[in-house]
């Protein structure tokens with residue numbers, strides 16, 4: 001009885017294919033007091049069947065991952081395959097710092113423009129004939145039975161009365177294409193789908209649509225409205241109510257949402273790729289030849305699916321026997337999944353697994369391949385597999401188009417989404433594009449309609465790339481447009497508005513000359529132990545010019561590691577202090593705050609007498625309460641001219657008397673949101689202080705109610721144009737050269753086996769004997785049982801001290817107390833310790849010019865950009881420095897070797913992105929605090945961003961309030977509603 005009730009409950013819940021639920025069930029199954037193993041197995045089978053649970057793989061995989069975390073570490077490391085990514089996405093530019101000037105009027109036109117010469121443009125299909133209509137099997141899978149209409153569907157159809165039922169029955173015919181389907185649909189009554197459409201739309205839909213022979217012309221004229229993209233998905237032809245609900249439950253409420261569900265990659269159904277290298281990322285289409293679940297031992301089992309793929313034979317490498325007359329040969333991909341645990345070795349379970357893959361199914365497989373001992377056989381351990389269509393259908397893609405592979409969402413299967421999206425694309429109105437024609441023409445962009453067709457049903461890879469470019473352009477364009485529009489809204493007169501746009505169009509190059517600097521700034525400059533580089537000097541000039549203005553500066557100072565940003569910011573602070581105001585300098589770590597504080601004190605000490613001498617304070621989370629109270633009082637009273645600290649500077653109780661500049665170091669660590677908070681916090685606190693001062697008849701500044709200037713500093717080597725996206729409302733200053741005399745750091749990558757370590761230790765000893773100082777960087781502090789292969793800083797202290805007797809070793813990591821960290825760094829800086837074992841806490845800003853060597857343990861655990869930052873800790877003095885990257889596996893060496901070749905932060909940032917593999921270039925969201933760009937990869941799409949910025953300026957130059965572009969304004973308010981509300 002209990003058993004029957006339980007099954008009943010499950011069947012009620014069978015639609016919920018969620019891990020949690022399945023996990024619970026499995027637990028229950030285990031706990032259940034079923035007498036014999038075979039009963040238990042039967043029970044398991046029933047549970048699975050009833051649930052139609054399709055997440056067993058993931059469930060088991062996650063369990064496997066937990067149990068064996070790190071068992072195959074080397075698999076997680078991608079190999080460098082820029083050429084493949086580059087081939088797939090020609091618009092990706094991999095190179096040095098782009099020569100694009102931010103506010104230059106001479107906008108760089110990308111290479112795409114050439115691609116889009118008049119003729120090639122003509123070639124783009126205005127529709128996507130050739131794309132298949134809905135697969136009847138999938139219809140049945142999703143609620144439309146192949147013989148009869150689904151009940152809910154038929155009820156609506158009967159209700160509406162005048163539907164041509166041939167629409168659905170016709171769609172059952174195999175190998176029919178949408179053009180034909182749509183012709184068949186001529187008599188289709190659009191009012192059927194108007195239920196959920198807005199009233200206005202309803203009126204527009206009321207008349208019958210006469211559909212011409214082109215698929216695009218099936219869209220009623222009345223639908224060609226601005227709001228089309230935001231209409232309900234119920235306007236998609238042939239969508240049942242059930243499907244509609246399914247989609248809406250997963251967040252696809254509007255056509256826009258659906259159309260913006262982009263393919264994560266495309267499969268080349270012809271497998272045109274020649275030659276397969278070991279370790280290569282492969283996307284291939286083939287037929288399932290076998291699927292078997294194997295119980296290897298009491299607690300270990302695996303699933304092996306063999307897929308046979310016809311590929312173009314590389315005749316140069318093979319004998320005549322391998323390659324048939326058509327130049328094709330078959331390769332065999334063995335997809336393997338391993339399971340540990342007794343519950344995964346039962347026969348019913350293995351049968352369920354193996355039956356999930358039907359023999360003969362045509363599938364698209366992607367993942368990294370490894371050659372097996374038998375020729376033309378490859379193994380794939382981490383893979384994705386998508387069933388394309390059933391094996392009988394030989395006309396998958398008659399024209400050899402790239403086949404879109406969609407990510408699933410909220411339980412909706414990729415194939416289902418592909419079909420629905422195909423219908424949505426067909427229903428898409430021609431004139432959905434709110435961008436003015438002049439803009440699309442000038443910037444060589446696809447029409448929005450064609451871009452959606454191109455991304456979802458591309459004719460070839462180039463079309464997909466062009467489509468992607470247009471969609472990325474839009475993301476950037478509306479962001480820029482919104483920001484500039486908002487700024488213009490805040491200005492009263494036409495002149496001010498023109499002035500603002502001008503400022504963004506052409507930078508004032510003639511920076512203020514040094515004579516106008518205040519004497520404090522000049523004195524500090526004079527006392528520096530070096531001369532500023534020319535780009536440091538022009539950076540200071542540019543900033544000081546802004547500081548003299550009665551409008552708050554919002555500027556980003558950007559430059560590669562070790563280029564000398566700090567001193568530029570110090571000079572800016574002196575300028576403000578010299579004029580009788582205060583400065584705040586916020587950094588992300590206490591270590592850095594202390595370093596900057598001591599650095600500035602040293603510089604001021606060396607400076608010739610200046611009256612009054614600026615008073616500098618350090619305020620961090622570790623500042624004793626009593627002392628911090630005194631500092632806060634000093635700041636409020638104006639007795640302290642400058643405070644350096646961590647984010648405690650933005651805490652409620654810190655108030656300034658006359659704050660004029662806020663320097664925010666390492667912008668990326670704080671994020672855009674914190675920047676905003678800091679900005680307003682400073683504004684309000686300084687404002688409230690001034691109000692208080694005014695009411696108490698105290699001394700007040702003439703321009704007292706101005707918000708402070710903000711100078712953000714970033715060492716992250718982001719392209720100039722990327723900076724624009726992140727800091728669209730900011731001006732940008734770049735330091736492009738390094739201080740003279742810097743010798744590039746020699747980098748070498750070594751495998752971290754015993755021989756590799758010996759080699760590294762030998763180099764260390766040479767360095768120490770010749771007076772050098774060495775950082776040893778570790779991925780973790782303590783040794784962990786789960787990841788025994790990782791070297792740990794604390795654990796290694798003794799080993800290294802033993803090995804390098806006579807040279808003191810220090811330890812530095814994030815779990816140490818603040819004063820212990822300061823002390824460790826001080827001892828290393830002074831030379832008391834010659835070896836510093838550290839975690840990545842030193843990554844940001846730590847400056848020890850005499851450190852001359854860095855050895856990074858388990859270097860594959862770090863990203864390329866991160867290693868570049870770490871490496872920037874050495875090579876800051878006159879001594880030639882070395883950086884040794886010890887990799888755990890040979891396969892990760894390839895990736896790291898890019899650091900041997902280049903020390904250009906821009907190049908490495910781009911390479912880092914491409915190294916993550918071509919598979920996730922599409923459809924991956926930016927993480928963290930960046931604005932979300934569904935398909936743009938900021939670092940590589942910088943050129944598009946620059947054009948979007950210029951286009952936004954152009955549009956607003958033509959019409960400040962966008963009145964001339966109502967469609968654009970409507971689109972902007974859809975995308976950024978807060979922007980138009982003045983938020």
Ligand SMILES: Nc1ncnc2c1ncn2[C@@H]1O[C@H](COP(=O)(O)OP(=O)(O)OP(=O)(O)O)[C@@H](O)[C@H]1O
Nearest residue numbers: 530531532533561562563564565566567715739845
């Ligand atoms: N013009 C210069 N000539 C020689 N040395 C300089 C010059 N400018 C700065 N330096 C020195 O170079 C080192 C690095 O400077 P700084 O710490 O300001 O770099 P940074 O750009 O902030 O680097 P990071 O991004 O790594 O923090 C410091 O020791 C500094 O004293």
